[in-house]
Every structure is written in structure tokens, then in C-alpha cells.
Amino acid sequence: MRFRFAAVSLVATLGLALAWIAAAPADNPVLLASVGPGFDISLTDAAGNDVKHLDAGTYTIKVDDKADIHNFHLSGPGVEQTTTVEFVGQTEWTVTLTDGTYRFQCDPHSTLMRGTFTVGNATTTTTKTTPPPPVVHKLSGRVGPSGAISFPRTAPSGKARITVRDASASDNFHLTGPGVNKRTSVRGKQTVTWAVTLRKGTYTFRSDAHAKLRGKTRVS
Numbered sequence: 140m141r142f143r144f145a146a147v148s149l150v151a152t153l154g155l156a157l158a159w160i161a162a163a164p165a166d167n168p169v170l171l172a173s174v175g176p177g178f179d180i181s182l183t184d185a186a187g188n189d190v191k192h193l194d195a196g197t198y199t200i201k202v203d204d205k206a207d208i209h210n211f212h213l214s215g216p217g218v219e220q221t222t223t224v225e226f227v228g229q230t231e232w233t234v235t236l237t238d239g240t241y242r243f244q245c246d247p248h249s250t251l252m253r254g255t256f257t258v259g260n261a262t263t264t265t266t267k268t269t270p271p272p273p274v275v276h277k278l279s280g281r282v283g284p285s286g287a288i289s290f291p292r293t294a295p296s297g298k299a300r301i302t303v304r305d306a307s308a309s310d311n312f313h314l315t316g317p318g319v320n321k322r323t324s325v326r327g328k329q330t331v332t333w334a335v336t337l338r339k340g341t342y343t344f345r346s347d348a349h350a351k352l353r354g355k356t357r358v359s
Contacts, residue, residue, distance in 0.1 A: 166199075167196075167197050167198050167199040167233065168184070168185070168196070168198050168199070169184075169185045169198070169199050169200075169201060170182060170183070170184060170185075170190060170198050170199070170200045170201070171183045171184070171185065171187075171200075171201055171203070172200050172201065172202040172203065172211050172213070172243065173202075173203045173205070173211075174202075174203075174204055174205065174206065174209045174210065174211040174222075174245055174252070175204065175205035175206030175208075175209045176205040176206045177206075178209075178248060178251055178252055179252070180209070180211065180243065180244070180245055180252040180253070180254065181254070182200075182213075182243050182254060182256065189254075190256045191256050191257070192256060192257045192258070193236060193256060193257075193258050193259075194258070194259065195236055195237050195238055195258050195259035196235070196236065197233065197234070197235045197236075198233070198234055198235075198236060199231060199232070199233055200213070200220075200231065200232045200233075200234060201229065201230075201231050202222060202229065202230045202231065202232065203229050204222045204226055204227055204228060204229070204230070205227065206227065207224065207225050207226070207227050208224065208247065209224065209245040209247065209248065209252070210222045210223055210224045210226070210245055210246055210247070211243065211245065212243065212244050212245070212246050213232075213234070213241065213242075213243045214241065214242055214243075215236070215239055215240060215241030215242060215258070216236075216237050216238070216239035216241075216258075217235060217236075217237055218234050218235075218236065218241065220232045220234060221246070224246070224247060236258045236259075237258060237259060238258055238259035238260045238261050239257070239258055239259070239261050240255055240256070240257050240258075240261055241255065241256055241257075241258060242254070242255050243255075273297065273298050274297060274298070275297075275298045275299065275300050275334075276294065276295055276297060276298065276299045276300070276337075277299070277300050277302070278290070278291055278294060278299055278300070278301045278302075279291075279301070279302045279303070279304070280301060280302075280303040280304075280312050280314065280344060281303065281304045281305075281306065281312070282303070282304075282305050282306065282307050282310050282311065282312040282323070282346060282352070283305065283306040283307025283308075283309075283310055283328075284306050284307055286307075286310070286349070286352060287352075288310070288312065288344065288345070288346055288352045288353070288354065289354075290312075290314070290344040290354060290356055291356060292354070292355070292356055292357065293356065293357050293358075293359065294337055294342075294356055294357075294358050295337070295358070295359065296337050296338055296339050296358050296359065297336065297337060298334070298335075298336050298337075299334075299335050299336070299337050300332060300333075300334055301314070301321075301332065301333045301334075301335060302330065302331070302332045303323060303330065303331050303332075303333070304330045305323040305324070305327075305328055305329050305330070305331070306328055307328065307346075308326060308327060308328060309325065309326075309348055310325065310346035310348050310349060310352060311323045311324055311325040311346055311347055311348065312344065312346070313344065313345050313346065313347050314333075314342060314343070314344045315342065315343050315344075316337070316338075316340060316341060316342030316343060316356070316358070317337075317338040317339075317340045317342075317358075318335070318336060318337075318338050319335050319336075319337065319342065321333045321335065322347065325346075325347060325348050337358045338358065339358055339359055340358055341355055341356070341357055341358070342355065342356040342357075342358060343355055343356075344356065
């Protein structure tokens with residue numbers, strides 16, 4: 140009877156132990172935090188990948204603080220954990236991360252050593268940078284009076300806004316070159332503005348009425 144009772148008690152004890160083990164939570168996911176010895180700071184998963192986004196939940200963070208001029212400071216919704224600047228060594232935190240954005244940094248060097256990651260339904264906001272408008276070069280040309288014609292001998296490539304003053308009733312201003320063929324009227328005076336794109340190469344400006352009235356422009 141005594142043996143039977145002992146056996147029953149042992150089975151009951153083992154049953155309670157197995158039930159407790161089954162009910163125990165699985166190990167928390169592990170994150171690795173590192174700071175120093177140089178001006179380096181990082182937060183990675185157990186496989187060594189930089190942490191950018193995590194599921195909400197409880198995590199174990201193993202911190203390796205390698206310098207007495209830095210600290211590792213983690214902050215965000217419900218979390219405020221930090222090593223001291225003087226501390227050098229390893230420590231371990233258990234944290235519960237919820238939806239939101241978290242930041243880690245070295246406080247003495249926060250402008251150089253920092254990072255962020257999102258948790259749960261939070262997403263990282265990407266700021267779109269609008270490129271500046273293209274530069275438009277302003278150039279001017281002229282023909283007349285008295286059999287004269289002028290235009291810059293060199294010009295930059297790209298978009299250009301060319302203003303031409305035709306002050307002659309017997310000549311015109313004609314500009315030709317890669318991608319451009321613009322002219323004023325031979326008869327009549329006028330001022331015009333052309334929006335063109337100049338390409339690298341040689342352009343010719345001339346009067347169609349008088350072949351000797353001409354010049355060349357180099358675009359680079």
C-alpha cells in the first residue's frame with residue numbers, strides 16, 4: 140500500500156510539472172543591441188539583420204556596450220531603457236513593444252549615432268523630396284541694324300530661353316544646330332523669345348538674306 144501511494148504521488152507530481160512546462164510561454168525573440176567601441180550603434184535580430192520593423196510583442200534585448208563614452212538608449216511607446224555612459228559590458232532587457240515608432244541612440248552623440256524602427260501597424264513615413272526645377276539659361280541674339288548680327292560664342296547645354304531682337308527690315312536671325320531650327324522673318328522688325336534645349340555641339344546663327352552675315356556658337 141505504501142509503495143502504491145508513493146507511486147501515485149510521483150505520477151501526480153510529474154503531471155503537475157508537465158502541465159506547468161506546457162503552460163510556460165515560449166522564449167521571447169532575441170534582439171542584439173550594440174554600441175561602440177567606435178562611433179557605431181546598431182540593433183539587429185538574432186540573424187544579424189538590421190531591425191526595421193517588428194511585430195508587436197515581448198522581446199529580449201541583449202545589449203553589448205563596448206565604450207565608456209557611449210550609451211545605448213531605447214525609447215518608444217511604453218519603453219524607456221538605457222545603459223549609463225560609464226557602463227561597459229553586457230546587460231539584458233525584457234521589453235514589450237506595441238504599435239508605434241521606436242528610437243535608439245547614444246545620448247552624447249545623438250546626431251551621429253541613432254536609428255529608428257516601427258512596430259505592429261505603424262509604418263515608416265517616407266518623405267518625398269521634390270527635385271528643383273531645371274536651370275533655364277537666358278541667352279540673347281540680335282540682327283541689325285547696319286548689317287550686324289550677334290549671339291554668344293559659347294553656351295551651356297540644357298534648357299535655354301533665347302530672346303532675339305530683329306532690328307532689320309532686310310535681314311533675319313536664323314539659329315540652327317542639334318535639335319534647333321528657329322528663325323525670324325527677313326522682312327519686318329520684331330522681338331521673339333524661343334524656348335529650346337541646346338545639345339552639345341556647334342550651332343550656326345546667320346541671316347538668310349546675306350550669306351556673309353553669320354557666326355558659330357559652341358555648346359558644351
